[in-house]
Amino acid sequence: MKSLGWTPDHYTFPFVFKACAEFPSLSLGASLHATICRSSFASNVFVCNAVVAMYGKCGALHHAHNMFDDLCQRGIQDLVSWNSIVSAYISVLVDDVFVGNAMVDMYAKCGRLEHALSLFEKMREETIELDVVTWTAVITGYAQRGQVSTKDRDVVTWTVMIGGYAQHGDANHALQLFSEMFQTDKSIKPNDFTLSCTLVACARLAALSIVQGVVQLVVTNLIGTYIACNSASNAILLVERLTPSLSSVFWWNKLIRRALHIGIPRDVFSLYRRMKSLGWTPDHYTFPFVFKACAEFPSVSLGASLHATVCRSGFASNVFVCNAVVAMYGKCGALHHAHNMFDDLCQRGIQDLVSWNSIVSAYMYAFDANTALALFSKMTTLHRISPDVISLVNILPACASLAASLRGKQVHGFAIRSGLVDDVFVGNAVVDMYAKCGRMEEANKVFQRMKFKDVVSWNAMVTGYSQAGRLEHALSLGQALRFGRQIHAYVLRNCYDSVMLFVANCLIDMYSKSGDVDTGQIVFDNMPQRNAVSWTSLMTGYGMHGRGEDALRVFGEMREVPLVPDSITFLVLLYACSHSGMVDHGIDLFNRMSKDFGVDPGPEHYACMVDLWGRAGCLGEAMKLINEMPMEPTPVVWVALLSACRLHSNIELGEFAANRLLELESGNDGSYTLLSNLYANARRWKDVARIRYMMKRSGIKKRPGCSWVQGRKGVATFFVGDRSHSQSQLINETLADLIQRIKAIGYVPQTSFALHDVDDEEKGDLLFEHSEKLALAYGILTLPPGAPIRITKNLRICGDCHSAISYISKIIEHEIILRDSSRFHHFKNGSCSCKGYW
The missing domain is CATH 1.25.40 (Serine Threonine Protein Phosphatase 5, Tetratricopeptide repeat)
Structure with missing residues (x-):
């Protein structure tokens, strides 16, 4: 230079x-x-x-x-x-206390007390042995400044004064200051140096009782450190050895809470039993923690036993404990017991907002949205209790499931007036409610005004637009989510995946839902720490891709950790078995849920089992299981049965399932469509026309089927019989050529999936125009040889398209990855990953 x-x-x-x-x-x-x-x-x-x-x-x-x-x-x-x-x-400095003393003295005399204290602390951290000169220099500085005001005192200030008096032999004054420190400001916590200085003063006075008190304080600080470092065994050893005056139930509660926080309910029960065996009596903080563990396990028998203990121990009138009882029964599926407990609270007039939130949540957990809405209305109008964030997050899904957009709008209005709409959880619930009610304009307004958006916000909008058939909007949002891989790269560069458990879990979910579950497995394998969400996300990914054996493998590894499976874990596993044709494994898991793991099956688990039996063609066993359900079947159970009847052409049972379903969800277009398709497959065209008339009269519109595919220049969208694309002629010519080629190797159009009363030739033409076939032809035209073709469809892929694409994958150099509304299909070399279970 x-x-x-x-x-x-x-x-x-x-x-x-x-x-x-x-x-x-x-x-x-x-x-x-x-x-x-x-x-x-x-x-x-x-x-x-x-x-x-x-x-x-x-x-x-x-x-x-x-x-x-x-x-x-x-x-x-x-x-x-x-x-x-x-x-x-x-x-x-190193070990040169003389140089340090000189510097401390210089700063103190110059009035720069902050610098003196900073150097003083540095000398202590470097383990330099402080002498009388050091203490004198700092105390002189305080004396020159004048009395330090109470608000300016911190732990260093107190420690300097206590240590100074102890070094000068004035032990009484040192202990007086130690006592005054606690009385003046309870937020000040003594550090290790404070305690060592105090012990020096005690030694000079031979004050054994005070020494014991300080030692106990040291031990309690150590217990807190062990708990913070997840060293429960060491913490328990110390808690058991504390003197009765200090070993309060507080420390047991801290240990129990820590076990609950890291997701190990069994440890909660062990600590609770150990605590009682040593003679300690649980308090109103202990019981809610243990009830929550019962709910997460879940075990209604353990919860009921604990409830009986509460009634005997005098906490039956403590609303904090009773609310935990309501929540426990609700999450364990014991709705009758939950409502009885809630009614008891109301009769005694001690119910509060948490009580109402707990019972509403219990009914939502049981998929009884009508009762949940009725209770919410009673809370707000009759009892005039203002909802909080939890109340709104509980009730908005009820509005969504019932398509009660007017009621949802009223809840949204309250959220705006109360300022709760700025909470990301409330915002997501409002967006999801409007989207599921088909009110996408309102959903988009809320979405755009949200100050903070997370993956749930984006998913709600993309799903809403897709189900409404507005694919161009879904795709514009989907483009924003394509930055997932770039985000992962950023996370890796900044080492976030080693410290941010939440981010790693989101990456597993993102890769699985993007069709790349193997990369999700790599993320999982490189996680230094995993929780229940990590394991469940990976198992869910394998289930979506029809890799049930891998899902069961991950479950086996999870059991070795050990981590206790909950109701969500079994729901994911049953789904994986259903979509992989693993009937025996699914039955075994369902039977072992309550027997071996204490998890009582809920309506959603029964729905998975009905789906499992139904896909395997065992409709009699599916109906028998429904009749044996300990609770009323929910809409999702009847949907599973109706879908199976459609697959296996069982009209009588299908009509029965459809009638039950329409009684519960009269506004769901999917219910009518399934029944219409069942009739069409049996060539009962008059019944098809009757169903369509019922839909028209009720103002119910069938969602249009459409597919979109990632091409070289962006994403293209195709509807049935679409001619709007600029390359439409070339696309149709390519598709016609493909159909001729696969017919030569055995493909036969499945005309039963052409749901119109026309001849077979016209049905073949109708099948030719299905959106997923058009999307595939476009992908072949625009993507380089060997590149995977990724197609997404908003509805389930039809049987004929599934057959045709399987054959096409045999004659082209592409893997075809198709995601429909149910799962992923990987077509390669003439076969599909679903093995016919879709």
Whole structure:
């Protein structure tokens, strides 16, 4: 730089001085300092501070101090100057208490008490043995400043004063200050040095009782540290050895809460039993933690036993405990017991907002949205209790499931007036409610106004637009989500996946739902820490891709951790078995849920089993299971049965399932469509026309089937018989060629999936126009050989398209990855990953 004639400036020199310090090279630094002195930069404080720092780091303390003195004489020193000279002295302190004392004394006499205290703390951290001179210097500084006000005192201030008196032999004054510290400000916590100084004072007075108290304080701090570091075994050992005066139930509650927080309900029960065996009585904080563990396990028998204990122990009138009982029964599926407990609270007049939230949540957990809405209305109108965030997040899904958009709009209005709409959970629930009610304009308005959006927000909008048949909007949002891989790369560069469990879980979910579950497995394998969500997300991904054996493998690994499976775990596993044709494994898991794991099956588990039996063609067993359900079948159960009847052409049972379903969900277009397709497959065209008339009269519109595919220049959307694309003619010619080629190797159009009363030739033409076939032809035209073709469809793929695409995958050089509303299909070399179970 200099050889080319460029002159260094006041930014250049500090960088070079820093390099001299890191090298380190005192001779180079001194030479550069001489250059500075000959230039105009000798008065630049920015440059001079770099000189002080360089000399200090090179061990030339004399030169550093001379430079610092020169700055002070010229009056241009600043905070950086002081920090630089302090760092210089600290760097050579090591075990030199004399140098440290001199510096502390200098700062104290100059009135720079903050610097004195900073150096004092640094000496202590470096394990330099402080003597009377050190303490005297700091106390002198306080004396020169005057009495320190209460608001300015922190733990360092108190420690200095206590230690100073202890070192000077005034142990009484030291202990008096120790006691005063707790009385003055309860937020101040003594550190290890405070306690050691106090013990010195106790030793001088031979005050054994005070020593014991301080030791107990040390032990309790240690217990808190063990709990924070997840070392429960060491914490338990200390808790069991504390004296009765200090070993309160507080520490047992902390241990129980920690076990609950990390998701190990069995440890909660073990700690509870251990606590009672040692003679400790649970309090109103203990029971809610244990009830929550019962709910997460879940085990209604353990919960009921604990409820009986509560009634005997005098906590039956504590609303905090009773609310936990309501929540436990609700999550365990014991709705009758939950409502009885809630009614008891109301009769005694001690119910509160949490009580109402718990019972509403219990009914939502049981998929009884009507009762949940009725209770919410009673809470707000009759009892005039204002809902909170939890109330709204509970009730908005009820509005969505019943397509009660007017009621949902009223709840949304309250959220706006109360300011709760800014909460991301409430915002997501409002967006999801409007989307499921088909009110996408309102959903989009709420979405756009949300201050913070997470993956749930985006998913709600994409799903809403897709189900409404507005694919262009779904795709515009989907483009934003395509940054998933870039986000992962950013996470890896910043090491976030090693410290952010939440981010890693989201990555597993993102990759699985994007058709790349193997990358999700890689993310999982590289996680240093996993929780229940991590395991469940990976099993869900395998289930969506029809890889049931892999899902069961992950479950086996999860059991070895060990991690206790909950109701969600079994729901995911049953889904995986159903979509992989693993009937025996599914039956075994369902039977073992309550027997081996204490998890009582809920309506959603029964729905999975009905689906499992139904896909296997065992409709009699499916109906028998429905009749044996301990609760009323929910809509999803009847949908599973109706779908199976459609698959296996059982009209009588299908009509029965459809009637039950329409009684519960009269506004669901899917119910009518399934029944219509069942009639069409049996060529009962009059019944088909009757169903369509019923839909028209009720104002119910069938969602249009459409598919979209990622091409070389972006995403293309296709509806049935679509001719709007600029390459429409070429697409149809390509598709016609493909159909002819696969017919030559065995493909026969399945005309039963052409749901119109026309001849077979016309039915073949109708099948030719299905959206997924058009999307596939476009993908073949635009993507390079060997590149995977990714297609998404908003409805289930039809049987004929599934057959045709299987054959097409045999004659082209592409893997075809198709995601429909039910699962992923990977077509390759003439076969599909679903193995016919879809």
